[in-house]
Amino acid sequence: MSAAAVGGESPLRRALRSGRVVVGGSILVVLLFCAAAAPLIAPYDPNEQDLLNALKGPFWTDNAAPGFWLGTDNLGRDTLSRLIYGTRVALFVAVCAAVGTMLMGTALALLAGYFGGVIDWLISRAVDLWMSFPPVVLSLILIVGFGVGIGNVILAIILVDWTRFCRVVRSEVLVIRRQNYVDAARLSGFSHMRTMVREVLPAAAPTIITLMSLEMGIAVIVEAILSFVGMSVEASIPAWGVMIADARNYMYQSAWGLVLPILAIVTTVLAFNLLGDGLRRTFDARLQQH
Amino acid sequence: MSLLALNDVNVTTEAGGRRIDVLRDVSLAVGRGELVGVVGESGAGKSMVGRLIAGMLPKGFATSRGSVTFLDRDLLAMAPRERTGLLGDAIAFVPQHPMTSLNPVLSLGAQFDEHLRRLGQDGKAARRERALAALDSVHLPRPADLLGRFPHQLSGGQCQRALIAMAFAGKPDLIVADEPTTALDVITQARVMELIDELQRDSETGLLFITHDLRLAAQHCQRLAVMYAGEIVETGPAAALLSDPLHPYTRSLVAANPGIAGPVRRLAALPDHMPGLSGFADLPGCRFAPRCPVRDAACAAARTALTEVVPGRFVRGAGACRKQASALAGQDELPRAAADAAAPPILSVDGLGKTFRSGRDWLGRRRAPVVAVDGVSLDIAPGEFVGLVGESGSGKSTVARLLLGLETPDGGRIVVDGQDITGPFQRTAKQRIALIQMIFQDPQSALNPRQRIGRLVTQSMEVRRPPARWPERLERARDLLGQTGLPQDTIGRYPVQVSGGQRQRVNIARALCTAPKVLVADEIVSGLDVSVQAQILNLLLDMRAQRQISMLFISHDLSVVRYLCSRVAIMNRGQIVEQGPTEQVFRAPQHDYTKALLAAVP
CATH class of the missing domain: 3.40.50.300 (P-loop containing nucleotide triphosphate hydrolases)
Incomplete structure (x- = not known):
């Protein structure tokens, strides 16, 4: 519903009253800060090795080394610094992949839902077909095809996940399309393009924003999986998936190298999901209490 | 003796830190075998009357004054269990939206069966017999066939007939029908109303008919109560109320309704619209005063009461409301715009x-x-x-x-x-x-x-x-x-x-x-x-x-x-x-x- 439907209060202000949005949003602000200011706040260069202090634990364990707050990995690289730098890869992929899936999915959903008929049939069948592939296998195949690299990871996520947007937004557009104001816009002489952008799209925006937030969480996981198997960034760039893969061989000596990046992933995904869920609740009129 | 009586009932809620009387001084009686209409525009509180009787006031609404007696027992003082026991059995309801009031995944027969079992009818065969008889009494053709059908296979009129059959099946003392025909077409509406008349004539059942349609109510009811902004402004015999309305609101309601016969006069439209719930708190006196064509300075502050003007007819308000009847006299007849037949059509x-x-x-x-x-x-x-x-x-x-x-x-x-x-x-x-x-x-x-x-x-x-x-x-x-x-x-x-x-x-x-x-x-x-x-x-x-x-x-x-x-x-x-x-x-x-x-x- 529109802002005015609830007594003129802006949607942003309403969203900020939801605990989920505040918690999820706060975590993400912190993560964004880490990513942006990584060289300033990280105590070490993420690739700087200190072989004398390899496989140290965090400061609260017996095995801690002074100066390495969260310990080190097998090459003596500072875990905290690598986690901070890893945020950059995670968030970059999250934002790019979510924007990409949104653009592709929403554009096709608008066409399908607005025009209906043959166009709708074609796009909907393509989505059905696409969704019948297991997503992880599909993304691995795509990466094998495209080659390794962060750009290709983003591309793979877009190509796998646009269907999620397309399905949900299409059903939303179908409902909006039936509103008389869409017909009224046509009768005022609006072109199809203008009608879609001016009348239909704003009404679907809450759904799109919510989906984007959830998609970012998914993108973080997919990126971690692909960098875990070495198909994402180069080895010299610190990423959470790479850290997990590195620490896996030494998990019996020091489990912390495994636990900490996993925690980072879980926190990030949780933040995106909380934000998405909170936004959905504030936008969805059915869940609002009166 | 009246079957149902509401005595000076106030229903109150709170909004924006203020107490609001959603219903104020509502008094209403339905006798045995009587058909009473409650007429009002949307927001007048007429559905709240139905909910009050059913004991289903929305959350945050409570009765703050008055009593509701049914067969000499106070419904409000009754334990909730006992009160629920009365519903369906002694008091039945006919809903506004027939299509959504039936469970879409159960056949009509199953729903009838459940309803009759709740009413205490033993034996599946006996219940089926009663269901068939009930459907027959509402003139639904081939009742045996209908019992096997699902709500979506029936038309709106058929659904409403079935619901009316259910309501009458328990031989209740009172039926509350809230806008039972609003969702139906004109011809279907006429048939359903005829049916209600007929069933009601044959039984001792009292019927409270809630509607926005003054003419429809006047045609079928013996007595009418007209509501405005949570108050009853006028009650009386239906025919007299329609032909000679006394309260300015009733008068304007009649004047605002174009007729199907007689001279076509310009409609006397009231300015503005009925205040919403939150607006009630700003109207301590006569709630109709801001729109009233014959108001004076005292109206906005004066609390008004229903007074018997003519025997059997009660009108809310001071004498001034009725004296200036001439101010509301009918308008001039409209000239019929004769289209220029010679001109080419546009x-x-x-x-x-x-x-x-x-x-x-x-x-x-x-x-x-x-x-x-x-x-x-x-x-x-x-x-x-x-x-x-x-x-x-x-x-x-x-x-x-x-x-x-x-x-x-x-x-x-x-x-x-x-x-x-x-x-x-x-x-x-x-x-x-x-x-x-x-x-x-x-x-x-x-x-x-x-x-x-x-x-x-x-x-x-x-x-x-x-x-x-x-x-x-x-x-x-x-x-x-x-x-x-x-x-x-x-x-x-x-x-x-x-x-x-x-x-x-x-x-x-x-x-x-x-x-x-x-x-x-x-x-x-x-x-x-x-x-x-x-x-x-x-x-x-x-x-x-x-x-x-x-x-x-x-x-x-x-x-x-x-x-x-x-x-x-x-x-x-x-x-x-x-x-x-x-x-x-x-x-x-x-x-x-x-x-x-x-x-x-x-």
Whole structure:
């Protein structure tokens, strides 16, 4: 519903009253800060090795080394610094992949839902077909095809996940399309393009924003999986998936190298999901209490 | 002895830190075998009366004063369990929306069975017998067949009959029917009301009939109570109340209702609209005072009470309300705008047809095509209002969509002001936009909730070549708001921030923006309250007088069509079965369908 439907209060202000949005949003602000200011706040260069202090634990364990707050990995690289730098890869992929899936999915959903008929049939069948592939296998195949690299990871996520947007937004557009104001816009002489952008799209925006937030969480996981198997960034760039893969061989000596990046992933995904869920609740009129 | 009696009941809620009496001093009695009508516009609190009796007040609402006695027992003091026991058994309800009041996944038989079991009927066979008898009593054909059916396989009228059968099956002492016919077509409504009359006559059941339709209530009820803003303003025998209303509100309600016979007078429309719940707190005295044509300075502060004016007739308010009856006397008879028959028609429709071919079923067989519009021909002269009347599903809305180009016709020709605009929308859009515009039925859905009214009414200027600049649009918007009687400050508001009647005016203003030759109005007053409807109808009449605008007025309401239109076309199953001058068609209908429609008008 529109802002005015609830007594003129802006949607942003309403969203900020939801605990989920505040918690999820706060975590993400912190993560964004880490990513942006990584060289300033990280105590070490993420690739700087200190072989004398390899496989140290965090400061609260017996095995801690002074100066390495969260310990080190097998090459003596500072875990905290690598986690901070890893945020950059995670968030970059999250934002790019979510924007990409949104653009592709929403554009096709608008066409399908607005025009209906043959166009709708074609796009909907393509989505059905696409969704019948297991997503992880599909993304691995795509990466094998495209080659390794962060750009290709983003591309793979877009190509796998646009269907999620397309399905949900299409059903939303179908409902909006039936509103008389869409017909009224046509009768005022609006072109199809203008009608879609001016009348239909704003009404679907809450759904799109919510989906984007959830998609970012998914993108973080997919990126971690692909960098875990070495198909994402180069080895010299610190990423959470790479850290997990590195620490896996030494998990019996020091489990912390495994636990900490996993925690980072879980926190990030949780933040995106909380934000998405909170936004959905504030936008969805059915869940609002009166 | 009365069956049900409400004595000075107040129902109170809290909003914005203030106590609000949603119902104030409501007293009402229903005797055995009596049919009592509660009449009011939306927001008057009439449904709250039904909920009070059912013990289903919404959360946050509570009875703060008074008593509700049923068979000499106080319903409010009763334990909830005991009270629930009465429902269905001694007190039955007939709901407003028959289709959604039945469980869609259970057959009618299963629901009847459950209902009768709750009423204490033992034995499945006996229950089936009773169900069959009940369905038979509401004149549903082949009851045994119906018991195996699911709600979606029945029409709205059939569902409502089944629900009425259920309500009467338990031989209750009291039935509360909340707008039982509002969702139904005119002819179905007449039949369902006849049925209620008949069942009620044969039993000792008292019936409380809640409706917005004063005429319908007056036709069927013995006594009426008229509600306004949570108060009963007048009660009395139905016939006397309709022919000689005493309270100014009742009087204006009668005056705002166009008649189906007799002289056509300009409707006396009340200004403004009924206050919402939160507005009640600002009205300590007479709640009708702000709209009352005969108010004086004391009214806004004076608490009013129901007083017996004529034996059996109670009216709320001071003596002043009734003294100045002359101030509300009927208006002058409207001159019938005789269209210039010699002039070439501004809109000419010839042999218009549309068939919907709706895909295939799950076995891949072609579904039978639906002929929505079949050879419709129609002319409208400049400055003429023509009514298109039909029940839901008659194809009248499809005619509107065809005229506007929202659907492409299979055959026929549409000519507006000498220009053929039959083709698909893309090719004819430029011509159409300046020639013909539509006023949509539901302003809620027809106005984009995300745009301000100033933008909405001038949206057609946005795509003009060269595009209109904002100051120019603003000026046009002011002009349009003025023409449709909207206050200038609505220009910057969102549609949800104005009342329903104002929203419909915005809708009209937008259609006027391109100064079209012909307007198509699809059921534009059906969702409005009577007093607001009268305002809109008068606005349309004024527009015709000032601007020589022509209109195809689509409606199911014959009395509204008679008020506005000089000619009328009656539509049934996609065809126009009769057309001619309104008075002639209404006085001497030729086609059986027209006769049935006219007979069904309350």
